[in-house]
Amino acid sequence: MSGGHIVARTPFPVAARKELGDTQLRANLRRATHTIRDKRLRVVGEVPDWEELRRSGAAIKDDVLARLPELLERFEAAATAAGATVHWARDAAEACGVVTGLVRDTGATEVVKVKSMATQEIGLNEALEAAGIAAVETDLAELIVQLAGDTPSHILVPAIHYNRSQIREIFTRSGLSALTDDPPALAEAARRHLRAKFLSARVGISGANFAVAESGTLVVVESEGNGRMCLTLPETLISVVGIEKILPTFRDLEVFLQLLPRSSTGERMNPYTSLWTGVTPGDGPRTLHIVLVDNGRTETLADGVGRQALRCIRCSACLNVCPVYERVGGHAYGSVYPGPIGAILSPQMSGEGANRTLPYASTLCGACYDACPVRINIPEVLVHLRQTGPHPPAERAAMRALSWTMRDRRRYAAARLGARLATVKARWVAGRRGALRHLPWPLSRWTSTRDAPLPARQTFREWWAHERAR
Numbered sequence: 001m002s003g004g005h006i007v008a009r010t011p012f013p014v015a016a017r018k019e020l021g022d023t024q025l026r027a028n029l030r031r032a033t034h035t036i037r038d039k040r041l042r043v044v045g046e047v048p049d050w051e052e053l054r055r056s057g058a059a060i061k062d063d064v065l066a067r068l069p070e071l072l073e074r075f076e077a078a079a080t081a082a083g084a085t086v087h088w089a090r091d092a093a094e095a096c097g098v099v100t101g102l103v104r105d106t107g108a109t110e111v112v113k114v115k116s117m118a119t120q121e122i123g124l125n126e127a128l129e130a131a132g133i134a135a136v137e138t139d140l141a142e143l144i145v146q147l148a149g150d151t152p153s154h155i156l157v158p159a160i161h162y163n164r165s166q167i168r169e170i171f172t173r174s175g176l177s178a179l180t181d182d183p184p185a186l187a188e189a190a191r192r193h194l195r196a197k198f199l200s201a202r203v204g205i206s207g208a209n210f211a212v213a214e215s216g217t218l219v220v221v222e223s224e225g226n227g228r229m230c231l232t233l234p235e236t237l238i239s240v241v242g243i244e245k246i247l248p249t250f251r252d253l254e255v256f257l258q259l260l261p262r263s264s265t266g267e268r269m270n271p272y273t274s275l276w277t278g279v280t281p282g283d284g285p286r287t288l289h290i291v292l293v294d295n296g297r298t299e300t301l302a303d304g305v306g307r308q309a310l311r312c313i314r315c316s317a318c319l320n321v322c323p324v325y326e327r328v329g330g331h332a333y334g335s336v337y338p339g340p341i342g343a344i345l346s347p348q349m350s351g352e353g354a355n356r357t358l359p360y361a362s363t364l365c366g367a368c369y370d371a372c373p374v375r376i377n378i379p380e381v382l383v384h385l386r387q388t389g390p391h392p393p394a395e396r397a398a399m400r401a402l403s404w405t406m407r408d409r410r411r412y413a414a415a416r417l418g419a420r421l422a423t424v425k426a427r428w429v430a431g432r433r434g435a436l437r438h439l440p441w442p443l444s445r446w447t448s449t450r451d452a453p454l455p456a457r458q459t460f461r462e463w464w465a466h467e468r469a470r
Contacts, residue, residue: 004092004122004295005151006346008334008354012361015332016324025161029326032160037320039266040371047262056255058375061311064246065301071213071246072292079216082278084288095293096127099205099238102289103133106236108202114220114227115139116207117155117314118240118293120336124205135205136197138226140190147174153330153338156264156316161329194226204234204285208241209313210256211290214249217277218290221260221270231274237285243292244310256313259373263315296349305384309345311374316341318368318378324361333358340368344381359385394442416459423455 008015019025044050064071076086089095103111111128113119113135125135125146137146141159145152148170152158159167168181176189206227210219218239220227231237247253261267279288301307319325319339330338334354335346343358359382368378391399405411435451438444446452458466 005336006121006296006355007350007352008346008358010334011354012332012334012357015334016328016361019328019332024163025329026327028161028163029329032157033320033326036157036266037317037371040262040317040320043262043266043268046268047258053255053259054373054375057259057313057373058311060247060252060255061374062308064244064248065307065310067248068243068246068301071248072243074213075211075216075246076292077216078214079278079290082216083280084216084278084290087289087291089291089293089295091295092122092293095122095240095291095295096124098291099124099240100127100131100133102236102238103128103203104131106203108133108236110134110136110197110201111203111205112136112138112197112201112230112234113142114204114206114230115142115158115222116205116240117336118207118242119205120152121242122240122293122295124240136194136201138194138197138230139222140187140224140226143190143194144170147171147176151331152336154316154319155314155337155339155341156319161331198226198229198233201230201234203236203238204230206231206237206239208239208245209260210247210253211241211245212247212250212253215277217250217275219253220274221257222272222274223265223267223270225272228272228274231276232284234285236287236289237276238289238291240291240293243294243297244312260313260315263313263317263371263373300345300348303348303384306344306348306381308376309341309348309381311376312341312345313374315373317371317373318376321367321371323363323365323367333361340378340382341376344376344378344385347385416461419455 047053079086087098089098109132111133113125115137119125125137128135137143139158141157142152144159144162144167148159148162154160162170164181164183164186167186171177171186171189176193179185206218206220208218209221211217212219218241220231222228247256257269257273261270276284276288279286297310300310316339318341319330322340325339330342333339333342333346335342335358337345340362343361347355347358362379362382364379364382366379369376369380372378405415435453437447437451439447439452443452
């Protein structure tokens with residue numbers, strides 16, 4: 001059983017309707033997503049073999065998924081030989097228990113954290129707080145969200161739903177003096193606050209973008225340098241890693257260190273790329289613990305169509321091009337994984353709660369597939385999950401009726417005649433609009449959010465008969 005912060009409590013349509021009423025949120029999201037996507041398009045256009053890189057990334061990830069148990073064992077052996085201690089966690093509760101116990105063993109009451117989706121997924125901060133341990137987020141956007149008492153709204157830019165005036169208000173309420181809302185002033189206020197935390201921390205906690213099986217190496221890419229501080233200054237480092245983050249060889253990083261920065265931040269390369277293998281006396285942390293987390297990934301791997309979601313490298317390119325995400329933001333998805341990737345990843349990792357509604361949080365426009373650096377066919381998986389998920393009784397009854405009607409030529413012809421008569425009446429009601437704004441229940445659920453287009457004046461069979469007669 002998976003758990004943590006990947007289970008939506010509120011159905012997506014209900015949550016989305018609430019978020020749509022926030023005009024400031026929509027303005028913030030539009031400005032930020034368009035800025036990131038335009039920057040990404042420019043740097044991707046500079047790479048003549050971009051599509052070849054995408055195919056290579058997808059192939060490497062598919063190879064990993066095909067041999068995941070073997071590669072995980074190789075990683076454990078290599079990391080252990082280099083001086084690390086590897087732990088295995090089946091779900092969020094087990095992972096939080098392992099990390100909390102490790103921090104307690106050090107006697108520390110405060111830890112510094114590198115931005116990590118895995119630790120958000122398992123709800124680590126809350127587990128540490130319950131144990132009397134303060135977790136300090138050191139990524140600027142994560143810090144903003146933490147100080148606001150909020151949750152992230154974006155995989156890469158957790159505070160994307162705030163503008164700089166709102167951030168200044170958050171800093172002021174939290175005691176971080178920022179005289180203006182000028183971005184450099186805000187960054188300096190955060191820097192002064194965090195510097196003391198870095199220098200006093202005895203325990204650091206990170207995730208990992210990649211884990212190399214052949215060498216036991218972990219990799220974190222970031223833009224601010226806070227990660228480098230967390231990874232090198234504390235005496236103890238605990239890295240929480242999803243089991244799908246494995247790469248077979250060190251050479252595979254060549255592909256992903258080109259795909260990831262361009263797809264995520266629109267940069268040609270990451271300002272900071274940190275790699276560490278075990279422990280080295282006199283250099284960096286004295287103790288390294290690696291917690292490998294399943295939390296629903298094995299169940300996802302068992303689905304031949306849906307398993308491609310595990311290729312995800314958390315770049316967030318799909319969020320930045322999604323018309324649905326741009327309007328409702330990340331909180332409407334109810335999971336730490338919002339947007340198109342969250343709509344297919346969260347329901348597979350945990351089909352509980354309102355996660356069943358997430359595969360319907362899409363227009364199926366395909367922009368996410370085009371943007372994905374590892375070619376995850378998100379629309380395909382969305383349709384697959386819609387087909388395999390539970391359907392309302394009325395929908396099942398309607399499908400059975402349609403099946404019965406279309407299995408017999410005479411029944412189908414009679415249905416066509418009835419539909420033709422209904423269409424004539426509908427056209428009279430619709431008038432010049434050419435669409436119906438309100439339909440009776442249960443079809444009213446469709447027209448509550450969109451118009452219902454009228455059928456074409458000529459059916460395909462009529463068109464075909466006319467063409468053959470010519």
